[in-house]
Amino acid sequence: MALHPYDLYDVRSLLSEEELAVQDTVARFTDERVLPIIGDCFDEGRFPSELIPEMAELGLLGSSLPEEYGCAGLNAVSYGLICQELERGDSGIRSFASVQSSLCMYPIFAYGTEDQRKRWLPDMAAGKVIGCFGLTEPQGGSDPANMKTNARKDGADWILNGAKMWITNGNVADIAIVWAQTDDGIQGFIVEKGFSGFSAQEIKHKMSLRASVTSALYLDDVRVPEENRLPNVKGLKGPLGCLTQARYGITWGPIGAAIACLDEALNYSKERILFGKPVASTQAVQLKLADMARRITSAQLLCVQLGRLKDAGKMQPTQVSLAKWNNCRMAIDIAREARDILGGAGITTEHCPIRHALNLESVITYEGTETVHQLVVGRELTGINAF
Template sequence: MRSLDPLDLYEINDLLTDEERMIRDSVARFVDEKALPLIPKCFEEGRFPSELIPEIADMGLLGSSLEGYGCAGLNAVSYGLICQELERGDSGLRSFVSVQSSLCMYPIHAFGSEEQKEHWLPKMAAGEVIGCFGLTEPHGGSDPANMKTRAKRDGDDWVLNGAKMWITNGTVADIAIVWAMTDDGVQGFIVEKDFDGYAARDIHAKMSLRASVTSELYFDNVRVPDANRLPGVTGLKGPLSCLSQARYGITWGPIGSAVACLREVLDYSQERELFGRPVAATQSAQIRMADMARRITSAQLLSWRLGKLKDAGRIHPTQISLAKWNNVRMAIDIARDCRDLLGGAGITLEYAAIRHALNLESVITYEGTETIHQLAVGRELTGHSAF
């Protein structure tokens, strides 16, 4: 009887194409060789490893699922695998690529003018222009219809006032894709960092996503040319469609976190001896690790199927909600349990479990809290909205 890969019990590797495996493996090497040597110290210091951006761009990871304009045009499964391997390194890495690709490049690609696409997308794919996404506001993120940021038409310009909160990449971004309420409904604007009245400030004292930039954005009578308005969409469909793109990647990312934690505790439990035998030889540890493998396998199958649906053009937002809810919950539970199995060593950055557990506190909150996704599934099942 052949032995199984403990991190791929259902041999999902065999379901991937040669190209998908090649992409996954190249990102995995980058994470192992370039990112992981930096990440623990970056997390401790509270800084994003910006020195990795050029290589991330050279690998074609920015806007990788978009067609044309210097983008790689990869399929959905490939993009998911990229997210999985980046988050195996750290949620901050996956968040950076996710925001640049799904929340900033995607709306320009989907809703921008041809001039906007040609001007911004090649530079963003090359990592020469970094973006951030301004939707969440200080008074609450789960109700975007209650948006306070306003844009008023003034001749050939728009005047923007308001604030956004919990913005990844905010202070390092060259542009912000900002969603604001207008007389005609919600519209998107490309706000450039040197526009008068626009300010970004870092949020400090974070205990999660420490190897990531998180910011507040402020708009005080910011004058935005109409040429910087995204003309292809009006209403919440615009920002919500961007979130669907990003949430899809999030369903894959936490699988990487969970795999990193399980791999670490499998190795540790073989080496750590208590009462004359390895921890790995105890029933309690085996039951806990077997449960982790069960949950990881379920999440792998869920995201792989979701990717196939996305590539077929059949993906539904509720399917994304189900996978985001399931997979992030899976990962945060595994990270916490792995931290416990590591004992006292688990509270140090010598091991990854505590870092992943803390990061996942953000992942389970942003782009739809767990409760929001549960209610989205409940609405689909019953036909009644409980929001």
């Protein structure tokens, strides 16, 4: 039997029936609802918010959180497959789900009170409340400890001042999980859209993640009640714990983008006739296609094992760094090679490689640049922090 070109090692045979069902369901959603519109959304710089209710109906928001909060209660591998299939459509769609699930719902679940969980999580799972995650600052970048946003106690409330940058979902969010310096270390706060002094400004002129909302957040003497503080964590381990959850999903997402690019390059090279024969019949193109398949296969196996480790409670942040570094690099290289195989046609958004290549410029940068993840692995090997 011929091997599947996008699953040479039959990775699907390693998945449970539930995991297969999740992947197939999200794949259909991507094929039927995302792919027909996403090229136009990218061209227009528009996030397709009309898809949010459908994503919620499928259980894609907060999918790994318990069913008692209106979530699907899926395992880590299933969440990874969700990210993979969504990013096969577009990184912006996966980014929306990642932020909602891992950066907003997860901290409320992990660091919040039971009242906060009951108040926010069911509506967030249903897509009725959208969240964003406020950690990165204009001067901070890869150094989140260099945080200027601050919160001071004022009676029963907190007063927040500062700014956050490169915030996915910022202008469509109903709440922001904002991290701020306090006299007792970094703490997290649920800042609601209507709070006086809180505003979001959408970032325009992007050449990447154009089908995603990216914003700057501004906090000018924003009064936040004590019941909106996340009480069960202090210090950088709070936001970094959220980032580990999100980075795990990001390790899977680029596999989907890479598969989409390989699919288009393979089909195009078979159809395009040059010098009297298909481009796919040349050694140069076959070498490129084979290398794409090799790298996708390696990434798939890496992620399945990472997911199994996560489900077993054994996953370490360094393992996530290794996978994000490997898989983002894999995907961006494949997108560029696929664009090259398509020739001049590859520069238009009628084909997906240039869109994925541009999006992956952000994915390889956010939530830890490639260099940061390389240094995390280097620190693990040597025991020396080179930051």
